[in-house]
Amino acid sequence: MSVIRPAAVVVLAAGEGTRMKSATPKVLHEICGRSLVGHVLAAARELEPEQLVVVVGHAREQVAAHLSEVDPGVRTAVQEEQRGTGHAVRMALEELGGSVAGTVVVVCGDTPLLTGETLNRLVAAHHDGGNAVTVLTAQVPDATGYGRIVRDASGAVTAIVEHKDASEEQRGIREINSGVFAFDGRLLADALGKVRADNSQGEEYLTDVLGILREAGHRVGACLAGDHREIAGINNRVQLAEARRILNERLLTRAMLDGVTVVDPASTWVDVTVTFERDVVVHPNTQLHGATHLCEGSEVGPNSRLSDTWVGPGARVDNAVCEGAEIGPDTSVGPFAYLRPGTRLAARAKIGTYVETKNASIGEGTKVPHLSYVGDATIGEYTNIGAASVFVNYDGQSKHHTTVGSHCRMGADNMYVAPVTVGDGAYSAAGSVITKDVPPGSLAVARGQQRNIEGWVARKRPGSAAAKAAEAASRAVEEEG
Numbered sequence: 001m002s003v004i005r006p007a008a009v010v011v012l013a014a015g016e017g018t019r020m021k022s023a024t025p026k027v028l029h030e031i032c033g034r035s036l037v038g039h040v041l042a043a044a045r046e047l048e049p050e051q052l053v054v055v056v057g058h059a060r061e062q063v064a065a066h067l068s069e070v071d072p073g074v075r076t077a078v079q080e081e082q083r084g085t086g087h088a089v090r091m092a093l094e095e096l097g098g099s100v101a102g103t104v105v106v107v108c109g110d111t112p113l114l115t116g117e118t119l120n121r122l123v124a125a126h127h128d129g130g131n132a133v134t135v136l137t138a139q140v141p142d143a144t145g146y147g148r149i150v151r152d153a154s155g156a157v158t159a160i161v162e163h164k165d166a167s168e169e170q171r172g173i174r175e176i177n178s179g180v181f182a183f184d185g186r187l188l189a190d191a192l193g194k195v196r197a198d199n200s201q202g203e204e205y206l207t208d209v210l211g212i213l214r215e216a217g218h219r220v221g222a223c224l225a226g227d228h229r230e231i232a233g234i235n236n237r238v239q240l241a242e243a244r245r246i247l248n249e250r251l252l253t254r255a256m257l258d259g260v261t262v263v264d265p266a267s268t269w270v271d272v273t274v275t276f277e278r279d280v281v282v283h284p285n286t287q288l289h290g291a292t293h294l295c296e297g298s299e300v301g302p303n304s305r306l307s308d309t310w311v312g313p314g315a316r317v318d319n320a321v322c323e324g325a326e327i328g329p330d331t332s333v334g335p336f337a338y339l340r341p342g343t344r345l346a347a348r349a350k351i352g353t354y355v356e357t358k359n360a361s362i363g364e365g366t367k368v369p370h371l372s373y374v375g376d377a378t379i380g381e382y383t384n385i386g387a388a389s390v391f392v393n394y395d396g397q398s399k400h401h402t403t404v405g406s407h408c409r410m411g412a413d414n415m416y417v418a419p420v421t422v423g424d425g426a427y428s429a430a431g432s433v434i435t436k437d438v439p440p441g442s443l444a445v446a447r448g449q450q451r452n453i454e455g456w457v458a459r460k461r462p463g464s465a466a467a468k469a470a471e472a473a474s475r476a477v478e479e480e481g
Contacts, residue, residue: 046116
C-alpha cells in the first residue's frame with residue numbers, strides 16, 4: 001500500500017497501435033491471460049486510487065466494453081482526436097471535473113510489465129520529495145530513440161530531451177523517460193492549460209508540463225525503476241512476445257520460490273490467474289490458463305494444456321487437454337485424454353488413453369480406461385466402462401442424460417443411447433447397444449446372434465487374396481485330417 005493514496009490514476013489507452021498490424025486495438029492484445037491494459041489496471045489498483053480513469057479513443061466502444069468486464073469500477077474519458085499525451089490527460093481531468101486535489105499518477109496502457117510495487121515507490125518518492133511532478137525513469141543498456149533525463153547537480157530533473165534533439169553529451173545518458181508520472185493534481189491542471197501544440201506533430205506533449213512547472217519554480221523529481229524492462233511499451237508483435245516471455249518467467253520464478261517444481265521453465269507457460277500449492281510438479285510443454293489451480297502434490301504434463309481446471313491433491317494429468325474440469329484427489333488422467341467443460345472426477349477415478357468427457361460426473365474409483373466418449377452422464381463409484389464405449393447423448397435436436405450406477409462392469413464396445421439408466425451392480429455384454437434401462441444386478445445383452453455363412457468369400461470374392469488364403473487354410477485342415 002502506498003504512503004499516500006493517489007487521488008487518481010490516469011491510464012492512456014487511446015492510440016491505434018498501427019505497428020501491431022492488427023484489427024484488435026493494441027491495448028487489448030493479451031499476454032499471460034490478461035490484456036495489456038488489464039495488466040496496467042491491475043498494477044494501478046494496487047495504489048488504491050480514489051479514481052481510476054482510462055482515456056480511450058481508437059476503437060473506444062470495443063475498449064470500453066472490455067474495461068467494463070475486467071474492471072467495472074473504472075471510468076473512461078474520450079479523446080476524440082489523438083492530439084498528444086497532454087491533450088489525453090486534459091480529457092481525463094475534464095472527466096474528473098477539471099482539476100484534482102492530490103496526487104495524479106499517469107501511466108501508459110501498453111506497459112504490461114509495470115508493477116504495483118514500482119508505482120508505490122513512485123508515489124512515495126513524489127510525496128517525500130515534495131515534488132510538483134515526479135517522473136519514473138530507468139537505466140537502459142541502449143537509450144537510442146528514448147527521451148533522456150537531464151539532471152542538475154542536486155539530482156533534480158531539469159529537462160527531458162528527445163533523442164533527435166539531444167547533444168552528443170546528452171546522448172551518452174542512459175537514464176530515460178518511461179512516460180509514467182506522478183503530479184500534483186492542481187498544478188497539473190494549470191500547466192496543461194499552458195501546453196502548446198506548436199511542434200512538428202501538432203500535438204500537446206505531457207512532457208512539456210515538466211518544463212512549465214520547473215520554470216514556475218516548482219521541483220521536478222525522478223524515481224528510478226529497479227528493472228528497466230518494467231517500463232517497456234508494446235508497439236509490435238516482437239515486443240509483445242518478449243513481454244510475454246518476461247512476465248511468464250516472473251510468474252514461474254514466483255511459483256518455484258513458493259515450492260513448485262517446474263521441470264523446464266522455457267517450455268512452460270502460465271497465466272497470471274493460475275495458482276499453485278506446494279510440491280506441485282509441472283513437466284515440460286505444459287500450458288496453464290485461466291483460473292486453473294493445482295493442489296498440493298499434483299503432477300501435470302508433459303504436453304498438457306489446462307484451462308479453468310481444478311486439479312486435486314496427488315492427481316496426475318499426462319498429455320491431456322482439460323477445459324473447465326474438476327479433477328479429484330489421486331485421480332489419473334491420460335495420456336491423450338480430453339476433459340471438456342463440466343467434467344467432474346471424484347477421488348481415485350481414472351480417465352485413460354484417448355478418452356473424451358463432457359458434462360460428466362464420474363464417481364470415486366471409477367475407470368474409463370480406453371478409447372471412449374462419456375458425455376452428459378453420471379457414473380457411480382467403482383464402475384468400469386469397457387473400451388470403445390460411447391455415450392450417445394444427442395438425437396439431432398436435444399442432449400439427453402445417461403446414468404450408470406456403482407460397482408458396474410460394462411463390456412467393451414457398448415453404446416448407451418440416452419436417456420437410459422444402468423442400475424448398481426449391473427453387467428453388460430461386449431458389443432451391446434443399451435437402449436433400455438438395465439435393472440440393478442442384471443446382465444444386459446443387446447446384440448444380434450452371430451451367423452457364419454461358409455464359402456461366402458470364395459463365391460463373392462474369387463481370386464482375391466482373402467479367397468486364396470481361405471483355400472490354403474482349408475487344404476491345410478484337410479491334410480491334417
